[in-house]
Amino acid sequence: MPDHIFFxxxxxxxxxxxxxxxxxxxxAEATETRGGARFVGSIEDGYRACLWSRIASRILLPIVQLPANSPDELYAVAHEIPWEDHLTPDRTFAVQFDGSLTGINNRQFAVLKVKDAIADRFQARMGRRPSVDPRTPDFxxxxxxxxxxxxxxxxLSGSSLHERGYRDQGSAAPLKENLAAAILMRAGWPEIAAEGGALLDPMCGSGTLVIEGALLAADIAPGLLRASFGFHGWTQHDEQVWQRLLSEARIRRDAGIERLGSMRGYDVNPNAIRASLHHLERAGLAGLAHFERRELSDCRPGKAEDEGLVVVNPPYGERLGANDDLPQLYGHLGAVLKERFVGWRAAVFTADAELGKAMGLRAVKLNSLYNGPIECRLLHFQVEPRFFVSNHPRPLPPEERSEGAAMLANRLTKNLKALRKWQRQEHIQCLRIYDADIPEYALAIDVYQGEKRWVHIQEYAAPPSVDPKKARHRIREALGLIPEVLEVPGEQVFLKVRRQQKGRAQYEKLAETRNFHRVEEYGHKFLVNFEDYLDTGLFLDHREIRRLIGAMANGKRFLNLFAYTGTATVYAAKGGATSTTTVDMSRxxxxxxAGNLSLNGIQGPxxxxxxxxxxxxxxxxNGRRRYDLIFMDPPSFSTSKRMYGTLDIQRDHVALIKSAMRLLEPDGMMIFSNNLRRFRIDTEGLAPLNVVDIGPDTLPRDFARNPRIHSCWMIRYHAK
Structure with a gap:
C-alpha cells in the first residue's frame, strides 16, 4: 500500500x-504541527491511530490543498475532487469547516459551498446525489x-475520538476523555502503572480519570468500545485490515486486564459514584476499579503498602462557579496528601495555579493544557517532606509592616494587660485576647496554655468590598507580629479562615493530623486540636455555662444533647452527677x-x-428515660447525611425544646444554648414553660466585647 500523509x-x-x-x-515521521501532529503511513496506520490514540480528536486523510480566495474558488476546488472514488449516492455525508479563508467570512457559507460542490458532481456524473446528514453521516x-x-x-474518525463510548452521564464539569488521558500521560501514569503502582482520584466526578487510567494501564485500545468510525462509510475501507487490528487489540486487552493494579475513585456526591460505576461497566471494566462515596477527609490508599499516583481535577472557580472556600479546599487536599500519601506522586489539574499554593506542597513541574476554552495548569508534586511548605501565608518582617500593624500590636499588648489580673485570679489558661477590635484586622485570637502556649487565630472572611490583596497583606502582618507580642514560636501559631457557617460546618475536618494537646479549665482537663478542624474542641465562650452545669449537677442525672466533645459532660460528672448521657451523631x-472523660478519671457504665x-x-x-438536668446546644442548621431530616434551629427550636422537655423530670432544669446571632426565642410558643434568659450572665469577661457570641436560657416546667 502506498504511504499517505495523515493529520x-x-x-x-x-x-x-x-x-x-x-x-x-x-x-513514521510523527511531528507536532499547528493544531495537532502529522505522520506518514499506510491506511492500516490511519486505522491504528483511530483505534489506539488516546490524545487525538480526529484522524484526517488529506486529499487536496489548493488556493481558494473566494467562495467560488472553494467550490471549484471541491468540485474537482473525484468524490465518486470515496462515496456513493446511497450514503449520507457531512462537511465540517475549521479555520478561516480569505474572502469567506461565514463558516456555514463555506460548508454550504463544499456540500454543493460534492452534490453537484454526483448529480452531473450519476444523475443522483448523496443526502446530507449533519448528525450521523456515513462519510x-x-x-x-x-x-x-x-x-x-x-x-477517518467520524465523531470525535474523545467519545470512547463508555460515558453517557457527566458530572457538573466533566473532563473530555482525551484531556483526562493527556493529564495521566503528563503525570507519568504509564511508567507508574508499569511498575505496579496504584491510581487514586479523591474527587472522581463521573470517573473519567480513573477509567482512562485503567484503559491505559491495561493496554486497552480506547477505540475498542466504539461502534463505528468515519472510515466505515468510505468506499475504500479495508474491512480485513480493520478486523485484524481489532483482533490484536482484543488479545492485548485480555492480557492487560490480568495485570491491572489498584484503581480507586472517591467522591462526596453519591450521584457521581453511581455514574462512575455505570461508566466502568460500560467500559467493560466492572469490578476492576473501586468507586466509593467518601469525604475528602476520609481519603486514604486502598492498602497501607500502596504507592502510586493521586490525580485530581478539583473545582477551580470556572464552570462550577467561583467559590470563596476554594483555598481551604486545596489546603485540605494538601493536608490529606501530606498525612496519608507520603511517597506517592500527585497531579492536580486547575485553572488557577495560585490555588495550588494553598496545598502546602512545592510543585516540581507544571504543564499547560486547555479544558475547552479555559487555559489550565497541571501541577506535579512529589509527596515527600522535603517538598512540604506551610499552608500559612509568609509572615511579614518588621520592615515590611504598615502603621496598622503597630496598632494591632499595641491593642494586643493592652488587652493582655487588662485581662492578666483576672486571668490569674480565675486560674484561666485558655482565653480570647482579641476579637476584630480593629476592623481592618478581622481576627479572633485565642491563647491556649498547657505544656506549651499555643495561639489559635481565626480570620473572618473579608466581604467582597475588601481588596483580597490588602486582606492577605494584613494577615501576613499579623502572623509576623503575633508570635513576637505573645512570645510564642511561629510553629505554635495556627491560622484558620472562619466564614459564615451552616449546620455542623464548624465541625468539618480540615486535616487529620490527630495532634492533640492537653489544657485545663477550672481544674478540668481537655484535649484540643488546632489543625484538624475549624474549632479546637473547646468552645471558650461556653466556659461559664460549663461551670454553671458543674455547680448544678450534684446528685443529678445529666443529659448532654448535641454534645460535641463532651466538655459539659466532664463538668457535670466532676460536679457530682450520678449519671451522664452524652449524645452526638459524630463517632x-x-x-x-471519651478521651476527655478518661483524662478526668471519669469512667464506668x-x-x-x-x-x-x-x-x-x-x-x-420519649417516656423511656428521665433526667434532672439537660444541656442542649444544637447547630444553627444541619442537613447531615446521618441526620433524620433537617434542623433549622430558628424554625424548629420550639418543637425541639418541647420534645426534649419530655425527658426532663418535673422539677428538673434544661439549659438551652446556641450561637445563631440573629436567633429569637419564641417564648409564646414555649408557653407555659418558664424561660429565663441567662445569656448575659454566662458571657465570660474575655468575650464581653462581643455579647452576641451565644445565647443561653434556663427552661423549667414551673417558675420557682
Whole structure:
C-alpha cells in the first residue's frame, strides 16, 4: 500500500504529546504541527491511530490543498475532487469547516459551498446525489482554511475520538476523555502503572480519570468500545485490515486486564459514584476499579503498602462557579496528601495555579493544557517532606509592616494587660485576647496554655468590598507580629479562615493530623486540636455555662444533647452527677468525648456515650428515660447525611425544646444554648414553660466585647 500523509488533530497544547504517542504507535515521521501532529503511513496506520490514540480528536486523510480566495474558488476546488472514488449516492455525508479563508467570512457559507460542490458532481456524473446528514453521516469531509489555502480531507474518525463510548452521564464539569488521558500521560501514569503502582482520584466526578487510567494501564485500545468510525462509510475501507487490528487489540486487552493494579475513585456526591460505576461497566471494566462515596477527609490508599499516583481535577472557580472556600479546599487536599500519601506522586489539574499554593506542597513541574476554552495548569508534586511548605501565608518582617500593624500590636499588648489580673485570679489558661477590635484586622485570637502556649487565630472572611490583596497583606502582618507580642514560636501559631457557617460546618475536618494537646479549665482537663478542624474542641465562650452545669449537677442525672466533645459532660460528672448521657451523631467527637472523660478519671457504665441523630433519639426516648438536668446546644442548621431530616434551629427550636422537655423530670432544669446571632426565642410558643434568659450572665469577661457570641436560657416546667 502506498504511504499517505495523515493529520491528527488535538486540543491546544497537546500536539507534542500526540506526536510522542504516534511515534510509540509506530507511525513514521510523527511531528507536532499547528493544531495537532502529522505522520506518514499506510491506511492500516490511519486505522491504528483511530483505534489506539488516546490524545487525538480526529484522524484526517488529506486529499487536496489548493488556493481558494473566494467562495467560488472553494467550490471549484471541491468540485474537482473525484468524490465518486470515496462515496456513493446511497450514503449520507457531512462537511465540517475549521479555520478561516480569505474572502469567506461565514463558516456555514463555506460548508454550504463544499456540500454543493460534492452534490453537484454526483448529480452531473450519476444523475443522483448523496443526502446530507449533519448528525450521523456515513462519510465526513473536513475542510481547513488558513489565509488563502484550503485543505480538504477525509475524516477517518467520524465523531470525535474523545467519545470512547463508555460515558453517557457527566458530572457538573466533566473532563473530555482525551484531556483526562493527556493529564495521566503528563503525570507519568504509564511508567507508574508499569511498575505496579496504584491510581487514586479523591474527587472522581463521573470517573473519567480513573477509567482512562485503567484503559491505559491495561493496554486497552480506547477505540475498542466504539461502534463505528468515519472510515466505515468510505468506499475504500479495508474491512480485513480493520478486523485484524481489532483482533490484536482484543488479545492485548485480555492480557492487560490480568495485570491491572489498584484503581480507586472517591467522591462526596453519591450521584457521581453511581455514574462512575455505570461508566466502568460500560467500559467493560466492572469490578476492576473501586468507586466509593467518601469525604475528602476520609481519603486514604486502598492498602497501607500502596504507592502510586493521586490525580485530581478539583473545582477551580470556572464552570462550577467561583467559590470563596476554594483555598481551604486545596489546603485540605494538601493536608490529606501530606498525612496519608507520603511517597506517592500527585497531579492536580486547575485553572488557577495560585490555588495550588494553598496545598502546602512545592510543585516540581507544571504543564499547560486547555479544558475547552479555559487555559489550565497541571501541577506535579512529589509527596515527600522535603517538598512540604506551610499552608500559612509568609509572615511579614518588621520592615515590611504598615502603621496598622503597630496598632494591632499595641491593642494586643493592652488587652493582655487588662485581662492578666483576672486571668490569674480565675486560674484561666485558655482565653480570647482579641476579637476584630480593629476592623481592618478581622481576627479572633485565642491563647491556649498547657505544656506549651499555643495561639489559635481565626480570620473572618473579608466581604467582597475588601481588596483580597490588602486582606492577605494584613494577615501576613499579623502572623509576623503575633508570635513576637505573645512570645510564642511561629510553629505554635495556627491560622484558620472562619466564614459564615451552616449546620455542623464548624465541625468539618480540615486535616487529620490527630495532634492533640492537653489544657485545663477550672481544674478540668481537655484535649484540643488546632489543625484538624475549624474549632479546637473547646468552645471558650461556653466556659461559664460549663461551670454553671458543674455547680448544678450534684446528685443529678445529666443529659448532654448535641454534645460535641463532651466538655459539659466532664463538668457535670466532676460536679457530682450520678449519671451522664452524652449524645452526638459524630463517632469522631464521641471518641474525643471519651478521651476527655478518661483524662478526668471519669469512667464506668453510668457515663454513657450514644452515637445517634439527637432529634430522632429524643423522639425514641420519649417516656423511656428521665433526667434532672439537660444541656442542649444544637447547630444553627444541619442537613447531615446521618441526620433524620433537617434542623433549622430558628424554625424548629420550639418543637425541639418541647420534645426534649419530655425527658426532663418535673422539677428538673434544661439549659438551652446556641450561637445563631440573629436567633429569637419564641417564648409564646414555649408557653407555659418558664424561660429565663441567662445569656448575659454566662458571657465570660474575655468575650464581653462581643455579647452576641451565644445565647443561653434556663427552661423549667414551673417558675420557682
Amino acid at each position: 491528527a488533530s488535538a486540543p491546544k497544547h497537546m500536539g507534542s504529546l500526540l506526536a510522542e504517542e504516534l511515534s510509540r504507535l509506530g507511525m 465526513r469531509v473536513h475542510v481547513y482554511g488558513q489565509q488563502n489555502q484550503a485543505g480538504i480531507s477525509i475524516d 469522631t467527637y464521641l471518641e474525643w468525648a 453510668e457515663h454513657e456515650l450514644i452515637h445517634a441523630d439527637c432529634v430522632r433519639w429524643i423522639e425514641m426516648m
